[in-house]
Amino acid sequence: MENKKIALVTGGNKGIGLEIARGLLRAGCRVYLGARAAANGQQAVAALASEGDVVAIELDLLNQDTLDAAAARLQREVGHLDILVNNAGINVAGDGAPGTATVSSVEQVLKTNFLGTLAVTQTFLPLLKRAAAGRIVSVSSPLGSLTLTGQHDWLLLGYSASKAAVNMLTVQLAYELRDTAIKVNSANPGYTATDLNGFAGTDTPEQGAAEAIRLALLPANGPTGTASSTSGPTPW
Numbered sequence: 001m002e003n004k005k006i007a008l009v010t011g012g013n014k015g016i017g018l019e020i021a022r023g024l025l026r027a028g029c030r031v032y033l034g035a036r037a038a039a040n041g042q043q044a045v046a047a048l049a050s051e052g053d054v055v056a057i058e059l060d061l062l063n064q065d066t067l068d069a070a071a072a073r074l075q076r077e078v079g080h081l082d083i084l085v086n087n088a089g090i091n092v093a094g095d096g097a098p099g100t101a102t103v104s105s106v107e108q109v110l111k112t113n114f115l116g117t118l119a120v121t122q123t124f125l126p127l128l129k130r131a132a133a134g135r136i137v138s139v140s141s142p143l144g145s146l147t148l149t150g151q152h153d154w155l156l157l158g159y160s161a162s163k164a165a166v167n168m169l170t171v172q173l174a175y176e177l178r179d180t181a182i183k184v185n186s187a188n189p190g191y192t193a194t195d196l197n198g199f200a201g202t203d204t205p206e207q208g209a210a211e212a213i214r215l216a217l218l219p220a221n222g223p224t225g226t227a228s229s230t231s232g233p234t235p236w
Contacts, residue, residue, distance in 0.1 A: 003028075004028060004029060004030045004053065005024075005027075005028070005029045005030070005082040005083060006029065006030050006032070006074070006078045006080065006081050006082045006083070006131075007021075007024045007029040007030065007031045007032065007081075007082060007083035007084075007085065007216065008031075008032045008034060008057070008070075008074070008081055008083070008084050008085065008124065009021045009024070009031060009032070009033055009034060009085040009087055010034040010059055010061065010085065010086055010087050010088035010117075010120055011034065011035070011036075011087045011088030011089065012031070012033035012034050012035060012041075012044060012085075012087065013033065013035035013037075013040040013041050013043065013044035014040070014044065015205050015208075016087060016139065016189055016205050016208040016209050016212070017085075017087040017088065017139075017209075018044055018047075018048070018205065019205045019206045019208065019209035020085055020087060020139075020209040020212050020213055020216075021033050021044070021048060021054065022048055022051055022206075022209075023209055023210075023213035024083065024085075024213060024216060024217075025048060025051040025052035025053070025054055026051060026052065027213070027217055028052070029052070029053075029082070029083065030052075030053040030054075030055070030078070031048075031052070031053070031054045031055070032054075032055050032056075032057045032070075032074065033045055033048070033054055033055065033056050033057065034057055034058075034059030034070070034088065035056060035057075035058065035059065036058070036059065036060045036061075036088075037058075038056065038058050041056030041057065041058065042056050044056065057070050057073065058070065059088070059120070061088055061112055061116025061117065061119060061120060062111060062112060062116055064119060064123075067119060067120060067123040067124075068123065070123075071123050071124055071126075071127060074124075074127055075127060079127075079130065080127050080128075080130035080131045081124055081127035081128050081130075081131060081134065082128075082131045082132075082133070082134060082135065083134070083135045083136075083137070083216045083217075084120070084121065084124050084128060084134070084135070084136045084137070085137045085138075085139070085212055085216055086117045086120055086121065086136070086137065086138040086139060086166070087139045087212070088112070088116065088117075088120075089112060089113045089117075089139065089162070090108070090109060090112045090113065091109065091156070091159050092105050092108050092109055092158070093105065095109060095156050095157065095158040095159055096155060096156060096157065097155035097157065098155070098157050101156075101157045101158060105158055106157055106158035106161070107158075108158070109158035109159055109161075109162050110158060110161060110162050110165070112162075113159070113162035113163065113165075113166065114162045114165040114166055114169070117138060117166055117169065118169060121136065121138075121169065121173065128182055129180070129182070131182075132181065133181040133182070133183075133220060134180075134181065134182040134183075135182070135183050135215065135216050135217070135218060136170075136173065136182065136183070136184040136185070137185055137186075137187050137212050137215045137216050138166050138169065138170055138184075138185075138186050138187070139186075139187050139189065139212055140163045140166050140167055140170075140186040140187065140188050140227060140234075141159070141160075141163040141188055141189070142154075142188050142229070142234060143156060143159060143160040143163055144160060144162075144163025144164040144165075144166060144167050144186075144188075144227075145164075145167075145188075145227070145234055145235055145236060146164060146236060147235035147236060148234070148235060166186060167186050167227055167236065170184050170185060170186045170225060170226075170227065171225050174224040174225030175225065177224075178224070181220070182224075183215075183218055183222055183223070183224040184224055184225060185215045185218075185223065185224060185225070185226050185227070185228070186226070186227040186228070186234075187211040187212035187214075187215050187227075187228065187229070188211065188227060188228065188229040188234045189203070189207075189208035189209070189211065189212070189229070190203040190207060190208055190229065190230070207230075210230050211228060211229050211230050214230075215228070
């Protein structure tokens with residue numbers, strides 16, 4: 001246990017999150033696999049048990065009580081956190097082009113994808129500061145790039161705005177922590193086949209997880225305050 005990095009992956013029970021957890025296990029980490037529903041977390045842990053030291057933990061981004069309880073558990077069991085991967089997120093019906101997206105759908109996506117990510121990050125930041133060199137990786141999207149969305153027909157206002165806000169969190173938190181050993185970055189998966197897009201994506205979840213895993217395991221001379229995919233830097 002002493003030599004293992006401690007990682008927490010939100011939304012780790014399926015899709016990209018499950019593959020991020022798998023990759024970190026294969027890298028020798030102890031992974032706390034966050035899931036909103038306890039049963040889903042346990043099912044994912046059973047699927048990953050042969051990969052390494054994995055533990056299910058209840059995490060609902062919109063329920064601060066679950067975040068506080070999870071942080072207290074990590075404090076009790078391991079005393080610090082080396083890696084936080086903010087992977088959990090949603091896409092909802094009613095989101096779409098600015099002229100037609102419903103305000104309620106945009107609000108719902110922003111609450112989960114941005115405010116929920118912020119809440120998780122703030123809750124676990126004290127544990128990350130107790131690590132020798134913490135890593136915070138937020139799973140973003142090319143749809144969160146102002147540059148790229150201005151060049152494509154990607155009209156999902158709520159989802160895009162939520163990921164742009166996550167990128168702002170990455171930039172500002174990296175600056176806030178610039179004098180520490182903590183590195184903060186956004187990972188952009190490719191168009192990955194998950195239930196978020198009705199499994200219409202062209203990349204596998206394993207491919208979608210690759211950049212987040214790389215950023216989670218950055219060496220001391222690695223970057224901070226960036227957004228990237230496996231193809232390289234993503235423009236803001």
